[in-house]
Amino acid sequence: xxxxxxxxxxxxxxxxxxxxxxxxxxxxxxxxxxxxxxxxxxxxxxxxxxxxxxxxxxxxxxxxxxxxxxxxxxxxxxxxxxxxxxxxxxxxxxxxxxxxxxxxxxxxxxxxxxxxxxxxxxxxxxxxxxxxxxxxxxxxxxxxxxxxxxxxxxxxxxxxxxxxxxxxxxxxxxxxxxxxxxxxxxxxxxxxxxxxxxxxxxxxxxxxxxxxxxxxxxxxxxxxxxxxxxxxxxxxxxxxxxxxxxxxxxxxxxxxxxxxxxxxxxxxxxxxxxxxxxxxxxxxxxxxxxxxxxxxxxxxxxxxxxxxxxxxxxxxxxxxxxxxxxxxxxxxxxxxxxxxxxxxxxxxxxxxxxxxxxxxxxxxxxxxxxxxxxxxxxxxxxxxxxxxxxxxxxxxxxxxx
Amino acid sequence: xxxxxxxxxxxxxxxxxxxxxxxxxxxxxxxxxxxxxxxxxxxxxxxxxxxxxxxxxxxxxxxxxxxxxxxxxxxxxxxxxxxxxxxxxxxxxxxxxxxxxxxxxxxxxxxxxxxxxxxxxxxxxxxxxxxxxxxxxxxxxxxxxxxxxxxxxxxxxxxxxxxxxxxxxxxxxxxxxxxxxxxxxxxxxxxxxxxxxxxxxxxxxxxxxxxxxxxxxxxxxxxxxxxxxxxxxxxxxxxxxxxxxxxxxxxxxxxxxxxxxxxxxxxxxxxxxxxxxxxxxxxxxxxxxxxxxxxxxxxxxxxxxxxxxxxxxxxxxxxxxxxxxxxxxxxxxxxxxxxxxxxxxxxxxxxxxxxxxxxxxxxxxxxxxxxxxxxxxxxxxxxxxxxxxxxxxxxxxxxxxxxxxxxxxxxxxxxxxxxxxxxxxxxxxxxxxxxxxxxxxxxxxxxxxxxxxxxxxxxxxxxxxxxxxxxxxxxxxxxxxxxxxxxxxxxxxxxxxxxxxxxxxx
Numbered sequence: 001x002x003x004x005x006x007x008x009x010x011x012x013x014x015x016x017x018x019x020x021x022x023x024x025x026x027x028x029x030x031x032x033x034x035x036x037x038x039x040x041x042x043x044x045x046x047x048x049x050x051x052x053x054x055x056x057x058x059x060x061x062x063x064x065x066x067x068x069x070x071x072x073x074x075x076x077x078x079x080x081x082x083x084x085x086x087x088x089x090x091x092x093x094x095x096x097x098x099x100x101x102x103x104x105x106x107x108x109x110x111x112x113x114x115x116x117x118x119x120x121x122x123x124x125x126x127x128x129x130x131x132x133x134x135x136x137x138x139x140x141x142x143x144x145x146x147x148x149x150x151x152x153x154x155x156x157x158x159x160x161x162x163x164x165x166x167x168x169x170x171x172x173x174x175x176x177x178x179x180x181x182x183x184x185x186x187x188x189x190x191x192x193x194x195x196x197x198x199x200x201x202x203x204x205x206x207x208x209x210x211x212x213x214x215x216x217x218x219x220x221x222x223x224x225x226x227x228x229x230x231x232x233x234x235x236x237x238x239x240x241x242x243x244x245x246x247x248x249x250x251x252x253x254x255x256x257x258x259x260x261x262x263x264x265x266x267x268x269x270x271x272x273x274x275x276x277x278x279x280x281x282x283x284x285x286x287x288x289x290x291x292x293x294x295x296x297x298x299x300x301x302x303x304x305x306x307x308x309x310x311x312x313x314x315x316x317x318x319x320x321x322x323x324x325x326x327x328x329x330x331x332x333x334x335x336x337x338x339x340x341x342x343x344x345x346x347x348x349x350x351x352x353x354x355x356x357x358x359x360x361x362x363x364x365x366x367x368x369x370x371x372x373x374x375x376x377x378x379x380x381x382x383x384x385x386x387x388x389x390x391x392x393x394x395x396x397x398x399x400x401x
Numbered sequence: 402x403x404x405x406x407x408x409x410x411x412x413x414x415x416x417x418x419x420x421x422x423x424x425x426x427x428x429x430x431x432x433x434x435x436x437x438x439x440x441x442x443x444x445x446x447x448x449x450x451x452x453x454x455x456x457x458x459x460x461x462x463x464x465x466x467x468x469x470x471x472x473x474x475x476x477x478x479x480x481x482x483x484x485x486x487x488x489x490x491x492x493x494x495x496x497x498x499x500x501x502x503x504x505x506x507x508x509x510x511x512x513x514x515x516x517x518x519x520x521x522x523x524x525x526x527x528x529x530x531x532x533x534x535x536x537x538x539x540x541x542x543x544x545x546x547x548x549x550x551x552x553x554x555x556x557x558x559x560x561x562x563x564x565x566x567x568x569x570x571x572x573x574x575x576x577x578x579x580x581x582x583x584x585x586x587x588x589x590x591x592x593x594x595x596x597x598x599x600x601x602x603x604x605x606x607x608x609x610x611x612x613x614x615x616x617x618x619x620x621x622x623x624x625x626x627x628x629x630x631x632x633x634x635x636x637x638x639x640x641x642x643x644x645x646x647x648x649x650x651x652x653x654x655x656x657x658x659x660x661x662x663x664x665x666x667x668x669x670x671x672x673x674x675x676x677x678x679x680x681x682x683x684x685x686x687x688x689x690x691x692x693x694x695x696x697x698x699x700x701x702x703x704x705x706x707x708x709x710x711x712x713x714x715x716x717x718x719x720x721x722x723x724x725x726x727x728x729x730x731x732x733x734x735x736x737x738x739x740x741x742x743x744x745x746x747x748x749x750x751x752x753x754x755x756x757x758x759x760x761x762x763x764x765x766x767x768x769x770x771x772x773x774x775x776x777x778x779x780x781x782x783x784x785x786x787x788x789x790x791x792x793x794x795x796x797x798x799x800x801x802x803x804x805x806x807x808x809x810x811x812x813x814x815x816x817x818x819x820x821x822x823x824x825x826x827x828x829x830x831x832x833x834x835x836x837x838x839x840x841x842x843x844x845x846x847x848x849x850x851x852x853x854x855x856x857x858x859x860x861x862x863x864x865x866x867x868x869x870x871x872x873x874x875x876x877x878x879x880x881x882x883x884x885x886x887x888x889x890x891x892x893x894x895x896x897x898x899x900x901x902x903x904x905x906x907x
Contacts, residue, residue: 214783268779270771276760277768283754286715287746288769288822289737347759 003222010223016396020340020356023389027360031367039367042245045238046252048359048366050169053251054079054313056358058333059340060262061306063354064299066337067279069346070126070133072300073330074140075307078118080326081144083311084151086111087158087321090165094154104165111308118144119304120297127296141330149323158321169317172246173253186247193239197232204228251313255355258309262351275299280347335382336361339389360385405466406431406565406596412451412463421447422461423620429565429598434591436607437600439617440642440902441700441867445600448617449567453487454480467565484564488554490573490701496543501525503542504557528556532586548579555586559595566590567598572606573701574678584610602699604635604906616641639906643869643898650842651874652850655857658692658877662728663861664711664830669722671710671885680706680718681885688830688863691856695876696865697901703885704865705749708832712746713739740769745828747819749835749865751812755819758808762800763789765807766821773825792821797847813844820851831855834865849875869898881905 011018031039038044058075065072088095089102089110102110118140125136152158160166175188182190204227211218219227242248266272274295277285282292310329315321340357342349361382368378407429414422422444429435437445450456452465454474465472467483474480477487494503504525509516525538534552542550551571558566568587572580580603587597587610601607607614614633616623623641626632664687671681681703688694696704710718713736724731726742733739736746748755756765766789767774774784789803796817800810807818816836823831833852837845852862852875866872872879879896881889881904889904 210783214787216783216786270775270778270780273764273768273771273780277757277764280757280759281754284748284757285768287712287736287748287754289713289735289740290768291735291737347757 003220006220006223010219016341016393017350017353019392019396020353020360020389024356024360024363027363027367031363031370035367035370038370040241042241042243044366044370045241046245046249048362049242049255050249050251050317051366052358052362053169053255054310054317055329055332055336055362056255056355057258057306057313058310058329059336059354059358060258060351061303062330062333062337063340063342063349063351064262064266064275065133065303066334066342066344067275067346067349068295068299069279069282070296070299071137071334072122072133072140072303073137074118074122074144075137075303075310075333076326076329076331077141077144077148078115078304078307078326079311079314079329080321080324081148081151081311082111082115082118082308083315083325084148084158084321085114086165086312087160087315088151090162091160092155092158104162107165108312111312112305115304115306115308115311116301117304118307119300119302122304123297123300126300127293144326148325152321152323156323160315160319160321165312166316166319168250168254169313169315170319171250173248173250175247184244186243186245189243189247190239192248193235193243196239197235200231200235201228251317254309254313258306259351259355266351271298276347332361333358335386338393339386341389341393343393357389360389404430406468407452407598408464408466409448409452410464410466412448412461412465414447414451414456414461421620422451425463425617425620425622427615427622428625429596430613432591432594432596433612434587434597434599434610436611436614437598437617438602438604438607438614438638438642439623440869443617443642444620445617446569447620449487449569449598449600452480453477453485453567481561484562485567486558486561486563486565487567488551488558488569488571490570492547492550492554494542494550494553494557497541499539499541500529500536500545500553501538503553504528504538504560506557508561524560525556528560529553531559532556533582533589546579548575548582551575551579551583552586555590559590563595565596565598567600569600570602570701571599572601572603580606602906604638607638608633608635614638618642635903639899639902643902650846650849651871652846652853654877655853656691658856659690661690662687663690663726664688665725666711667723667725669707669710669720669724671706671718671720674717674719679885681710684722684882684885684887686880686887688861690829690861691859692877693852693856693862693864693875695872695879696863696882697869697872697879698867698882698888698905700867702882702905704882705834706885707882708746708834708863708865711739712736712744712832740826740828743827743829744832745769745823745826745830746832747816747823747834747836749838751815751819756807756815759806761804761806762793762798762810762818763803765818766792766803766825769822770826788825789821792825796821796824796851811840811844813840813847816840816844816848820848824855828860830861830863832863832865835867836864837866837868837871869901872896872901873898883907 028040058079061075062072086107089107090104091101095101122136122140125131126133173188175186208218208224266275274285274290277288277290278292278295286292311326314325336358337349337354339360340353342354364382364385365378368381405428409425409427412422412425425444425448427448439445451461454477457475458473467485472483495506501522505521510521510524511517522538529536529538532552532555534549534556536549542553545553555566571583575583584606590597611628611633613625613627615625616638626637666684666686669681669684670679672679684707698704709716710720711724713733714720715736731742733742752758763785767785771780774781774788786803792798793800793803798817798821799814807815810818836848856862864875873896877893879891879893879901880887881901883905888907891900
C-alpha cells in the first residue's frame with residue numbers, strides 16, 4: 001500500500017474524529033486572518049484557555065453522562081452554588097469576623113466532596129427512584145439556583161481575597177530563575193513542553209514496538225514519523241505561544257490534568273470500557289455482569305465533582321462569588337460535548353473531542369469579540385456551528401468501520 | 402365457493418434467507434370459527450400479518466379474496482375498512498386512557514368535527530354489553546386485568562363493525578376462567594354472524610371451539626380438518642404439526658455425560674412483582690457435568706425467564722427456591738455474581754441484549770471478562786486483540802478484522818461473537834437460549850459442533866430451543882416447560898417430537 005492510499009484510508013476511517021480538529025484549525029485560521037493576527041497572539045490564546053477552563057471541565061463530565069444516555073442540567077448552578085460555598089468558607093465577612101474561615105487547602109477538597117455528594121443525590125434519583133435524569137436534574141437546576149440566592153442574599157457578591165485561590169483562575173506557573181538565555185520567554189513552560197514531546201515520542205515508540213512484537217498491524221514507518229513530527233510541532237507551537245506571554249496558566253494545568261485523567265480512564269481502564277458498554281446497550285451490559293446502577297452513581301458523582309471544580313475555577317477567575325454564577329454553563333457544556341462528537345444515542349464520545357468542542361465554542365466567542373461582532377450575531381453563529389457539527393456527526397456515522 | 406368469507410391463494414412471503422410462507426392456501430367459511438395451529442415459526446403469525454396488511458401488498462406473492470373480491474391491502478387501515486380486525490398477543494390498548502377512549506381510538510365519533518364524548522360513552526357501553534363485560538367505560542384500561550383488557554380489544558373491534566375477527570394466541574396469558582369466558586364469547590359472536598380466526602397453541606381449546614382447523618408447518622399448509630366431518634383429534638393434530646423429517650444434520654455424540662450433578666434447582670418459583678403474575682412454578686431441574694440439557698416448550702412458556710432467574714435475576718423477580726452449584730447452595734443477586742460462579746448466558750435476542758452493536762468484535766468478546774485482561778488498572782489492548790483473534794479462529798467468525806462493528810456481521814457470525822464472549826468467561830455451565838435462531842444451516846452445524854466439543858471438555862450446556870429437531874438432535878436429556886412448570890422430563894432415547902408436543906401443549 002502506498003503512502004498516499006494509506007493516508008487516505010486513515011482519513012476516511014477516522015473522519016469523525018479528525019473532523020473536530022480540522023474544524024478548530026479552520027476556525028483559528030479564519031479568525032487569525034480577520035483579526036490580523038491578534039487572535040493567535042500569546043495573550044489572547046492564554047485568555048482563551050482560561051475562559052474555556054470552567055466549561056471544559058464540565059464538558060468532560062457531561063461527556064460521560066451523555067455516553068450513558070443521561071443528561072445533567074443541574075451542573076451550571078451547582079457550580080455557581082459550590083463556588084459561593086467556597087467563597088463563604090474562605091472570605092465571607094461574617095465568617096471571617098467569627099474567625100471560622102477556612103484555609104484554601106481545606107476549602108478546595110471540601111468543595112469537591114460536596115460536589116460529589118450533590119452528584120450522588122442526582123444519581124440516587126435516577127438509579128434508585130427511576131426518575132428520568134432530565135427531570136431529576138431540572139429539579140436540581142431550580143434548587144441550586146435558589147440555593148445560590150439564599151447563601152448570597154445577605155452579602156450579595158462575595159469578594160475573595162485569598163491570593164492562592166485567585167491564582168487558580170488568573171495566575172501562572174512560576175518560572176525557573178533567569179539563566180541569561182531566552183529573555184522574555186517563560187522557560188519552565190518551554191521545558192514542560194519539551195518534556196511532554198519527549199514522553200509522547202517515547203510512549204508512541206514503545207507502543208509500536210509492543211504491537212510489532214505481537215505481529216499486529218502498525219502504521220508504515222513513513223507515516224509514523226510524520227505523525228510524530230506533526231504532533232511534536234503542535235505541542236511545540238502551543239508551548240511557544242504560551243511561553244511568549246506569561247507561560248502556562250494554572251487553569252490550563254488543571255484542564256490538562258483533568259483531561260489526561262479522564263482520557264486515560266475512558267480509553268484504558270475497565271471502568272471506561274464499562275461506561276461505553278452501558279451507553280451502547282444497557283441490557284447487554286447488565287447481562288454481561290456490569291451493574292448499570294453502580295455506573296450511574298460513578299458517572300453522576302464525577303459530574304458533581306467536576307461541577308465543583310468548575311465553580312472553583314469560575315469564582316477564582318472572577319475573584320468573587322456572584323449571584324448569577326453558573327448561569328447557562330450546563331448548556332455550554334452540553335453544546336461542547338455534542339460539537340465534540342458525543343452521540344445523543346449513547347455509547348459514543350471522547351473526552352478529547354469534548355475538550356476540542358469546548359475550545360471551538362470559546363474560540364468562536366473570543367474571535368467574534370475581537371472582530372467586534374455583536375452578542376446577538378454571536379449566538380446565531382454558535383447555534384449554526386452546533387447544528388452543523390451534529391449534522392456532520394449524523395452524516396458520517398456510518399462511514400469508516 | 403360463495404360461502405367463504407376469506408380465501409388466501411398461494412401466498413408466499415420471503416424474508417432475507419428464510420422462506421416464511423411457501424405457497425400457502427387458506428380458506429375460511431362465513432360464520433365459522435377457524436383455528437390455525439402449528440409449531441413456533443410455522444408461519445401462522447406471518448400469514449395473519451399478510452392478511453391484515455402489516456406486510457403490504459407487493460411484499461408477498463399470491464392473492465387475497467375477501468367476500469369474493471380481490472384485496473390489495475397496503476396498510477392495516479385498509480384491512481380494517483373492509484371489516485378485518487386483528488388482536489395480537491401484546492394488546493394494543495393505551496393503558497393511561499379510559500375504556501371508552503380506547504374503544505373509539507382512531508375512529509372517534511364526531512359531530513361538527515368535535516369529539517362527541519356523550520355519544521362515545523353511550524356506544525362504548527353498548528359494545529361492552531356485546532362482549533359481556535360489566536364495567537364502567539370510564540375506568541382506565543391499566544386498572545383492568547389482562548382478561549378484561551382482551552375483551553375491551555374485542556369490543557373495539559366490534560365498534561368498527563368487524564366481519565372477520567383474528568385472535569393471535571388470545572388465551573396464552575389468561576387464566577382458565579378468563580379463557581373459558583373468551584371462548585364462550587367467540588361462540589356468541591359466531592351466532593351473531595361474526596367469523597373468527599384463532600391462532601392457538603392450546604390444542605384442547607382449539608378442539609373444543611373450532612369448526613375447522615388448518616395446520617401449518619414450515620411455511621406450508623399441511624391440511625385443513627373439519628369438526629363436522631369428525632376429522633379432529635389431538636393425535637391427528639400433533640402428528641400433522643410435527644411430522645417433519647429429521648435430517649441428519651447433527652454431529653454425532655462423542656461421549657457419555659457423567660452422572661455428577663453440577664447444577665440443581667429445587668422448588669423454584671418466580672413472580673413478576675410488576676404484574677403480580679407467577680412466571681415459574683415449582684421448577685425442579687438438574688444438570689450433570691458434560692451434559693446437554695434441552696429445555697423444550699412453546700414461546701412464552703417461561704424458559705427464558707427461568708434461565709435469567711438463575712443467571713443473577715436481572716428482571717428482579719421475586720424468587721423462592723433453592724439453587725445448588727456443585728452441591729453448595731447459592732443465590733445470585735446480579736449477573737456479575739452468576740458469571741463469577743461459572744455461569745454464562747447466551748441471549749436469544751442477540752441484538753436486544755446480547756451484543757453492543759455499535760462496538761467492534763473485539764470489544765464485544767472481551768466485555769464480560771475485562772478483568773482478566775487488566776494489569777494495574779489498564780486494559781491490555783494487545784492481549785485483548787490476541788483473545789479476540791483466538792475466538793475468531795476457534796469459532797470461525799467470518800469478519801474482515803476484529804475491529805469490524807458487529808452490526809455489520811451476518812446473524813450467524815453475530816451469534817458466534819456472542820458465543821465467543823461467553824466462552825471467554827470460561828464457564829462451567831453455558832446456557833444457550835435459541836442458539837441457532839435466524840442463522841443459516843452452515844453456521845448452525847458449526848455451532849452444534851462447537852457445543853459437542855465443549856461438553857466433551859467437561860462443560861455443561863442448557864439449551865433452550867423452540868425447534869424440536871434441534872432439541873432431539875442435540876440434547877442428552879430434555880425438560881419440557883409449559884406455563885412456567887416442568888411438564889415432563891425425557892431421556893434423549895425415548896423422546897419424540899410427538900411426545901414433546903403432547904407435553905408442551907397441555
